[in-house]
Amino acid sequence: MTMNELRRVGIFSDIHANLHAFKTVLDALDSENLDYIVCCGDVVGYGAFPNECCELLIERKFPVIAGNHDHAVLGLTDISYFNDVAKNAVLWTRKVLKKENEEFLRALPLTHKLGDMFFVHASPEAPADWNYILTMGEARANFRFFSEKFCFIGHSHQPFIIENLNEELSCPSTPEIEIRDDCRYLINVGSVGQPRDRNPNACYVIVDFEAKCVEIKRIHYDIQAAQEAIMANGLSQELAERLAYGW
Ligand SMILES: [Fe+2]
Numbered sequence: 626m627t628m629n630e631l632r633r634v635g636i637f638s639d640i641h642a643n644l645h646a647f648k649t650v651l652d653a654l655d656s657e658n659l660d661y662i663v664c665c666g667d668v669v670g671y672g673a674f675p676n677e678c679c680e681l682l683i684e685r686k687f688p689v690i691a692g693n694h695d696h697a698v699l700g701l702t703d704i705s706y707f708n709d710v711a712k713n714a715v716l717w718t719r720k721v722l723k724k725e726n727e728e729f730l731r732a733l734p735l736t737h738k739l740g741d742m743f744f745v746h747a748s749p750e751a752p753a754d755w756n757y758i759l760t761m762g763e764a765r766a767n768f769r770f771f772s773e774k775f776c777f778i779g780h781s782h783q784p785f786i787i788e789n790l791n792e793e794l795s796c797p798s799t800p801e802i803e804i805r806d807d808c809r810y811l812i813n814v815g816s817v818g819q820p821r822d823r824n825p826n827a828c829y830v831i832v833d834f835e836a837k838c839v840e841i842k843r844i845h846y847d848i849q850a851a852q853e854a855i856m857a858n859g860l861s862q863e864l865a866e867r868l869a870y871g872w
Contacts, residue, residue: 630660633659634832635829638664638779639816640816641816641818642673643678645854647681647818647827663687663688665744665779666690666692666780667695668730670715671855673851694715695730699727710863717859738773742776757781758778768809777814784830788805788809790808803837823870851868855868
């Protein structure tokens with residue numbers, strides 16, 4: 626697949642072992658008539674279905690990049706800075722994760738590129754450092770660390786589109802924007818399995834190169850079923866509750 630053959634691309638991130646949200650997003654992506662789909666990391670951690678989420682990604686053969694929780698489960702990143710809830714979820718995931726899924730996560734790259742698109746979980750500046758991009762200043766600094774027209778990230782679970790027109794940055798408030806020839810873009814695709822922007826619906830992004838637009842999309846899924854599975858597996862009640870608030 627070359628960049629010139631791409632008409633419509635789907636990008637999602639931060640599934641966090643929430644199989645109910647992931648399946649709903651997959652069905653939505655399948656109805657979007659896409660030529661290419663990428664996952665920006667954090668497949669596991671927090672939710673009750675790490676194996677099932679890995680297995681679906683293996684089956685679908687999407688490009689997937691590594692997130693900090695994927696590395697945490699593998700012991701590749703320090704979890705001393707994780708809060709207790711996140712740490713316990715990592716320890717639980719280590720216990721239940723099958724060997725073959727561990728190998729799948731271990732093989733994930735930190736970045737992915739295709740033509741005009743660059744993909745990284747946290748920041749293009751330092752993909753393995755898991756820094757957050759939360760301010761315009763941080764976004765501005767990061768534009769220097771990718772040369773493509775688009776950089777797609779996840780990590781904060783808060784979707785945004787930042788346009789860079791000759792170093793003038795703006796953040797449109799609408800979920801859909803027109804792609805301009807003279808702009809570069811930093812796009813946070815939000816989270817499938819644990820949104821944190823006060824909207825509990827699962828999030829993903831569609832880029833349409835023919836119609837020249839990018840859209841942040843939201844979809845309702847069976848939150849109660851995901852919550853029940855979290856509780857049934859002895860994971861923290863807080864992890865179940867926050868799904869309902871999108872926080
Ligand atoms: Fe995450």
